[in-house]
Amino acid sequence: MAQQFSSxxxxxxxxxxxxSLAAIDQTIKQAVSASLPLHASIQITPWFNWTHVLNPGAAFSFLADASGWQRYFFSAMGLLVSAILLFSLWRGVTNRLVTASYVSIVAGALGNVIDRVRIGAVVDYLDFHWGLWHWPAFNLADVLVVGGAIFLVLSSFTFPRNEMKQAT
Incomplete structure (x- = not known):
């Protein structure tokens, strides 16, 4: 009998x-900041620009115009969520997809928390657009958080192997 997975x-x-994923995110952000002036863009394809913008808010620039309290709030939330997920991994998650989700969310959250603490805003550099429509710019940390959340939702539709054997 195979040994059951545990994080x-x-x-x-x-x-x-x-x-490591948070460090890769930070390395890309440092390279963007060092090589591209703020608000500058380089067209890569007709639908994608490499850009350099700062987002003091959350997703889609939510609360970007707030008075500054959001920096501390989103930093605290990122640290709190990361601590809870790391604690859950330490206690033992028995699903590989959930483990990957937690790792991805922690990496993305920490990547953006580092920006908020270091410069007060998140460095975004991926700008997808079509005609005059622009998706809000984002970064690798955002991809990790959203990807982790998607994996977490997908994991809720799977059955553990031993439950699946009992169901058949």
Whole structure:
């Protein structure tokens, strides 16, 4: 009989993976900041620009015009969610997809928290558009958070192997 998966046995590895993904995010953001002036864009394709913008708010610039409290609120929320998910991984998650989701969300949250603490806003650089329609710019950390959330939703539609065997 195969041993059941548990995130607990390799907790340090999941933490290292999350930190590595956050470091990749930070490296890209540093390269964008160093090589492209703020608000500048380079057209890559007719529907994609590499750009350099700052977002002091949350997704879709939500609360970007607030008085500054949102920097601390979103930083605290990112740290709180990361701590809860890391604690859950330490206690032992038995689903690989949920583990990947948690690692992805932690990495993205920490990547954006580092920006908020360091410069007070998140560096965004991916700008997709079609004609005059522009999707709000985003970054790798955002992709990790959204991807992790999608994986988490998808994992809710799967059955653990032993439950599936009992159902048949």
């Amino acid at each position: 607990k046995s390799r907790w340090w590895l999941w933490c290292l993976l999350a930190l």
